[in-house]
Amino acid sequence: MRRKHQMDHDEDALAIKLQAFQPLGEDEKARLEDLQRHRMQFAAGSEVVYQGQTNRGAYILRKGWACSYKRLRDGSRQIIDIHLPGDFLGVRSLLLRTSDQSFITLTDVEVSKVTVEAMWDVFRAAPKLAVSLLWAASRDEAMVVEHLVSVGRRGALERTAHFLLELGARLHLIGCGTGDNYPCPISQAVLADALGMTTIHLNRVLRQLREIKLVVFREGTVTFPDVHRAAEFTGFDLRYLDHGTRP
Amino acid sequence: MRRKHQMDHDEDALAIKLQAFQPLGEDEKARLEDLQRHRMQFAAGSEVVYQGQTNRGAYILRKGWACSYKRLRDGSRQIIDIHLPGDFLGVRSLLLRTSDQSFITLTDVEVSKVTVEAMWDVFRAAPKLAVSLLWAASRDEAMVVEHLVSVGRRGALERTAHFLLELGARLHLIGCGTGDNYPCPISQAVLADALGMTTIHLNRVLRQLREIKLVVFREGTVTFPDVHRAAEFTGFDLRYLDHGTRP
DNA sequence: CGAAGCGTTGAGTATAATCAATTCTGGTGG
DNA sequence: CCACCAGAATTGATTATACTCAACGCTTCG
Structure with a gap:
């Protein structure tokens, strides 16, 4: 098998x-x-x-x-x-x-x-x-629905971390990256346009996330020093991703 | 026929x-x-x-x-x-x-x-x-996609008017209301939760929209004094609604 | 070397949230 | 009919959040 x-x-x-x-x-x-x-x-x-x-x-x-x-x-x-x-x-x-x-x-x-x-x-x-x-x-x-919820109701820090967690989970499903580290070949401008903020603001948000050791986005790589803390912080649920095989 | x-x-x-x-x-x-x-x-x-x-x-x-x-x-x-x-x-x-x-x-x-x-x-x-x-x-x-775009990238005034225009177009399709006037039985709190803002802020936005005579939301009715101007103001496209019969 | 793209920082401003009240409205019961 | 209430709408004052404008450092690349 x-x-x-x-x-x-x-x-x-x-x-x-x-x-x-x-x-x-x-x-x-x-x-x-x-x-x-x-x-x-x-x-x-x-x-x-x-x-x-x-x-x-x-x-x-x-x-x-x-x-x-x-x-x-x-x-x-x-x-x-x-x-x-x-x-x-x-x-x-x-x-x-x-x-x-x-x-x-x-x-x-x-x-x-x-x-x-x-x-x-x-x-x-x-x-x-x-x-x-x-x-x-x-x-x-x-x-997309979860994305709408993020942009509509989550603060910038929460929203950014949540988005990066989701990406990680999706990559993990298709066999790329571990749960707490993955290659992420996108610019801050792209990420900002996804999250509905300015590049400048996103840059500051990423710095904060790095400072509080929740997420490190750097040189094309995303790292979570502590995935569980990050998931807890953002309220990341992942049930909406519907992973796992149906009974 | x-x-x-x-x-x-x-x-x-x-x-x-x-x-x-x-x-x-x-x-x-x-x-x-x-x-x-x-x-x-x-x-x-x-x-x-x-x-x-x-x-x-x-x-x-x-x-x-x-x-x-x-x-x-x-x-x-x-x-x-x-x-x-x-x-x-x-x-x-x-x-x-x-x-x-x-x-x-x-x-x-x-x-x-x-x-x-x-x-x-x-x-x-x-x-x-x-x-x-x-x-x-x-x-x-x-x-939903257009909604995400609204919440992510449109200002409060634009976003609110756009949303109400969309509702109008949808109702029109199923035969309710004219293009520039329709019954809208929802509270400001609901509308605010849809648009990703506070009830208080939405209230002020609605007042502004009324003052500049773009949209009047009042007593369960939405009225556009000038639909075309409203559509122009918000950049309402409606192609995404895909109305009209296919060739 | 200069140009372009990306990331970074600072200062000032605009936009929207929060906190705190007040008004208006349609019920409900006396 | 009126007093009372709850929910909705409205307003003001203050604070927080995010945007704008401006600039600079660092690579990469021609």
Whole structure:
């Protein structure tokens, strides 16, 4: 028997993630592999989908980091979510007429392009896999909701630490980083846009978090000197991430 | 030929909403009616689903208003969305193990309880209707995203007016209120929790909006003296609501 | 070397929260 | 009819939080 979090299909983060919901049979794994047949590469800083684009089509992020955001008239932007390997990009634009948000890569990435038709095929021929994909979509939505709660009701310190804890938990699920340390290749400007604050303010918040030894964000690495204290401090619950296999 | 926004199945808001996406045949309408067979009533202020509940099962809101929210440790809460007739409540809890949010009614309401099984039946037997439901779910998600953008990056005045414009547009779609005037049976406390501010601050913001004649929120009614100016002021786009029938 | 991007710091300002009251409103019961 | 109450809306004064503007240090890269 293979150990958990070890690779089944050569580091397929999506397969690992989906199996946190329910195990997949060989047939489903093959189908999942097939769904990701059409590979593409993008350099860091590429626009993958832009707000208002009418092309239908989604991507599965296989390697690297990306983010989704919306721009406002005054030029500012709000980052909706940071996307990690195994995440879908732009599923919603499969059904809405235009994409309601933009996607940009944060590192060099590898993605698979997925068409609407391929998705319907999965729904018809592999309903169990389809349910897993819907589960993943529900989980993503729950993350956006938690993000909204953070921005609306948590103070800057709490909010920042909470966000970094969530990232850590998500990475852990797909087998990257330990619980209390992970590589985080994003600039303070990106993090600030995700958290709804100024870069300058975020910088001060990060310094404070470092001073009180809750979180250290430095040189592309996030470290929690004491994860439990950090979780306690921010009220991090993680039930909304719905980890662990269903009974 | 029936006029748009007129009732087909005795004021079924969901049917009206779904037809903004694609027309439904008699068969699908009957199925939709059947899905809503199990009616229930709740008084204003009832908890319909609570955060952490493990019961699976969703509701379709038929009449009245409700809202979804999450509570934080310090007792404050963030309202995720206001729900209007034709909205689903708690679909996500069909797939996640526990509900990640709570639902409370804002007025007396009528709902229909929907089981997972009934949903799967629709997917199997009426895929076209299922697509419409997925569209509605995508649209709801797009609204949460826009909400996040508002709370993260818009100032209080802009944010408040934008939110009220969105509510107006949503109500208009299901045939309630004109574009520039609608009944809005919620307290300032609720609105403040939705917008991520204090009741006191919201009160001042509402006064300002009234003074500059952008929005009047008073005695349970919202009025826009000049909708276009309000839309211009807030940068209200409404493309994310994806109204209008698909080509 | 200069330019660009990122991170950092300081000083002053704006925005929103907190604390403390007061008014207005629609019920309720005498 | 009125006195009373609870909830909602409103106002003022003060404090905290986050933003703006301005500048500087440190790399990296051409």
